[in-house]
Amino acid sequence: QSVLTQPPSVSGAPGQRVTISCTGSSSNIGAGYDVHWYQQLPGTAPKLLIYGNSNRPSGVPDRFSGSKSGTSASLAITGLQAEDEADYYCQSYDSSLSGSNVFGTGTKVTVL
Amino acid sequence: QVQLVQSGAEVKKPGASVKVSCKASGYTFTSYGISWVRQAPGQGLEWMGWISAYNGNTNYAQKLQGRVTMTTDTSTSTAYMELRSLRSDDTAVYYCARAGTSGWNDYWGQGTLVTVSS
Numbered sequence: 001q002s003v004l005t006q007p008p009s010v011s012g013a014p015g016q017r018v019t020i021s022c023t024g025s026s027s028n029i030g031a032g033y034d035v036h037w038y039q040q041l042p043g044t045a046p047k048l049l050i051y052g053n054s055n056r057p058s059g060v061p062d063r064f065s066g067s068k069s070g071t072s073a074s075l076a077i078t079g080l081q082a083e084d085e086a087d088y089y090c091q092s093y094d095s096s097l098s099g100s101n102v103f104g105t106g107t108k109v110t111v112l
Numbered sequence: 113q114v115q116l117v118q119s120g121a122e123v124k125k126p127g128a129s130v131k132v133s134c135k136a137s138g139y140t141f142t143s144y145g146i147s148w149v150r151q152a153p154g155q156g157l158e159w160m161g162w163i164s165a166y167n168g169n170t171n172y173a174q175k176l177q178g179r180v181t182m183t184t185d186t187s188t189s190t191a192y193m194e195l196r197s198l199r200s201d202d203t204a205v206y207y208c209a210r211a212g213t214s215g216w217n218d219y220w221g222q223g224t225l226v227t228v229s230s
Contacts (some may be wrong), residue, residue: 002156037214038157045207045223046149046157051216089157093215100173101147101215106156 003028003094004104012080013108020107022073022090028102030071033093037075040087044049049088050075077109085111116208118222121152123227125177130193132224138170141189142166145211148182148193151223158204160162163191163213198228 002109005023014016022035035049048057050066053073063084065076073092075086090104113196117134134146139192148160161172170182181194206224209217 026230034194034214034216036214040157040215045220046209046217046222048216048218051212052214057218058162091157091159091215091217097174101159101162103149103157103159 002105003097003102004090004092006088006090006104006107008105009108009110011112012077013112014082016080017076017078018080019077020075020088020090020109021024022075022092022104024073024092024094026069027096028045028072028094029068029069029073031095033095035066035068035073036091037064038091039084040089042086046089061088068071080111080112087108116210116219118206118208118221118224119152121137121225121227123229126199126228126230128198128228129194129196130226132206134191134193134225136189136191136210139210142182142186143160144223145216146184146191147211148230149207149209149210149217151207152201152204152212155204160193160206162215165191176190195226196225200228202226203228205219 008097034052038046040051052064053074088107115137117135135211145164147162163170165184208221210219
């Protein structure tokens, strides 16, 4: 049971905007720790999508954006494309777990 | 280019141990940490722990304390993860990843499937 909660699934038509929430608490996101986001295509290793709440690594399209407020963070995908269909995970640090990193529960994005 | 290449799939019996290797190339090994993450079949990602390739400091997930050991060999730029007293619920794909200063993991190995079965 992760301390970071994400919706199990979100969906949208091509070209639409979807957002994925990552809800934490005062011992992780709310404590000011950075949030990172990963995309995992079927059968492949995760790929870093957003680091430090809102920064994109080189090569990640600007259709992907991250934000953080209070005890939650969000990943937005604008101009949804078929190749965006994947699982998405948030990650942060939690001070209540003997100082451990933790992943969110994961969200499956379906392109209709 | 940065690459992390992991050792091959393993099949182990309950109670045994497994040691997975992760050979890094394309960057200064001691300038980053290495995270280990696992994913059980059909499940989400689980953070297992982290090791500094600079000084060997480690931070393990609470639930794995006492069963996991992470080490590095700076002479070969290789990280290792050993998991002992294996149980069936340790069956998973195990990933290593290069870890940055605030915990992000920017390059990942290809994954190693560990199957625990009698």
